[in-house]
Amino acid sequence: MDSRKDYRAPLSQQPLTIEKPTDLTAIGGTITVEINEKKVVVPLGTTILDACKMAGISIPTLCHHEDLCIAGVCRICVVEVEGMRTLQASCAFPITAPIKIKTSTPMVRKARRHIIDLMLSEHYGECYSCVRNGNCELQNLAKEYGVDGYTFGHVDKPRYEIDRSSYAVIRDMSKCILCKRCVRTCIDLQEVGVLESIGRGDMTHISTFLEKPLSDVICINCGQCINRCPTAALRANDPSDEIWRAIDDPKKHVVIQTAPSPRAAICEEFGMEAGTSLTQELNTALKRIGFDKVFDTNFTADLTIIEEGTELIIRLYKALVGKDASVSLPQFTSCSPGWVKYLEHYYPEYLDNLSSAKSPQQMFGSLIKTFYAQKNGVNPEDIVSVALMPCSAKKFECNRPEMADSGYKDVDYGLTTREMAKMIKEAGINLPEMPKSHFDDPFGEASGAGLIFGATGGVMEAAIRTIVEFITGAKAEDIFANANVVDVRGFDGIKYMEIPLGDKFGPVPGLIAHLVPNWDWLKGATLKVAVAHGTANAKKVMDDIKAGGKFSECHFIEFMACPGGCLGGGGQPIPTTPEIRMKRAQAIYAEDESLELRKSHENPHITKIYEEFLTEGPCSHLSHKLLHTHYVKRGKYII
Amino acid sequence: MLILEKNAMTEEIEKLVEKYGPERSSLLPILQDIQRDHKSIPDFAQQEVARLLDIHPVEVFSVISFYAFLNTEAKGKFIVRLCRTITCDIKGKERIAQAIERELGITFGETTKDNKYTLEYANCLGMCDQGPAMLINDIVYANLTPEKAVKILKGVK
Structure with a gap:
């Protein structure tokens, strides 16, 4: 939402903002207002609410939210403005004149109490x-x-x-x-x-x-x-009672996978400052609650990168060398179930562009009930697979009828961060005081690339780290400072990046050697990628692709349904504000930087799973059966 | 809805959008025209209007649900709206209501089996000096008595 023109809301719901002055020192750039007989200098066009915040006066709000446009419907934030007949909603009142404001008069207090009472x-x-x-x-x-x-x-x-x-x-x-x-x-x-x-x-x-x-x-x-x-x-939709029942059932083998975003946010539910990662404390807590095994979703995030990256390379190879016109490019990521359903409804004609790779949650689901069950001698029928996610759409995803490739329902329950915190509290555990412990084998270790899936641009960054190393043979650290692809980070709605591949290529890595003979066909090519988060931004990119604009020439686009990516997901602690999202992102990136292992393809457990289980390599028959899926053309019409 | 009917509806709405322009502000005139011609705004028409104006179907539905004179379900050929506001009430609205109900054999909010009459209450018709008043489609009838109301109902074609 950049300018007034971009607002689709009716005029009555549009904010009453006026153009903010660029130069505050110019005459008329700032205004001195009197709030409760205290003088405050504010930029022209600041709302009374923000001015009061600057002056350290708190005003109650209800319909106001940092992420949303101003509505002024609840009236709880009313204040008295001298010379005005009625009380004014401070969230919707831009200051354009030196006014006198009173925030705590008998009239204001009575009005607020009545509004709440009503x-x-x-x-x-x-x-x-x-x-x-x-x-x-x-x-x-x-x-x-x-x-x-x-x-x-x-x-x-x-x-x-x-x-x-x-x-x-x-x-x-x-x-x-x-x-x-x-x-x-x-x-x-x-x-x-x-x-x-x-x-x-x-x-x-x-x-x-x-x-x-x-x-x-x-x-x-x-x-x-x-x-x-x-x-x-x-x-x-809270499944915690069913999960308790499974935990209490001695016959059931209950396993849980935890996604990176809840681990960076669950601290908020325990009264801690946002942006404190409690990954290892959470592992202990989950074990004490009664989960038999605790796995790291980042492991299948790494697997997603290998599968999705290979799929991209196959698509590019087919399109550039095979001149196959039926190949759909750009390839879209499919990790966000909200985005997948959005595409199914709004742009069903672009479903072929969506990577067929499942989301990390579902990949883990099918691996747990096949690979893990085999390896540990557990009957997959007795496994109850729970996924701790920052997301409510994951609850829908695990109930999609096609998500049963292991022969059983791949993931039984999707649990959000809020519900997990509730379960931990119910078990009488104080999470921040837990001793630290590691994830369980055989999926023990995961890379930092999988970890940053939680932030917008993370999937893209992880993919770039792997694809660039695959193709150029050079180290990602030599191309990007400290292997941080900063261009795809941050909270800009849409991010775009070009990566020239040059003409120095390495040998094709063994993992995908049977798919492409060499890299010569990529000589002088530039990899174009984009990142969009929030479906409003996704819509902009999709409309641009439809119109044949800049984004239609991209090769790979990451879409996330929620603003900020998974860390701003619908299952995260309430409230979620831009500031809190920033702190969660910092926690995730800091944890990534503290890790030794930061690239998906270097994860030894990934190499092992391709040696032991998915022996035919990525995008092979077995991996297609277990790790890939298909989508439904839903359309917009409701009959 | 049959595909043929759907296509005809789409064509009609396309013409209306051309007439009033593809802006949000054209929503009400378009809906009023559909309402006038079809006596209701079917689900499909709502979604087509939304598509052509590039807004969400739920926004169209929201507008329709706000206005009493727009409806999504088909109603009778004659929509009888009796004023229920204070002046008409004092002047004997209740007796008129009973007479109409007895005449048509339905209660307020219902439609006769032959789809000829729909009976509703309306808020102030602005005929307070000549109450009680009722509205049949677009015509206002004032100074009603039970006998006069029944006669008017029998007379409409």
């Missing part, structure tokens, strides 16, 4: 049995503003039926307070367009097209709405 009169509050108990913004505000009775009544019966149709997201509209954050998330931030307010007046509620259940509409299960919801009107 929301409570519509909100079906069953706080004790609510998933958001203790982390509910409405509950906090009611406490903060001393609401001590239901002046306007209280709901004692749920008004709407709970929509449990989706594998990922549960909608309980009786708890909705109509702040419309989910609507703005779905339409503006993600451009998926599933939720809108339906009806009018006191009949207004948030619903889907034709009020269909979530499973029947084009929801991509990204869960960003869950992460924005101030109450529990939207929540993830």
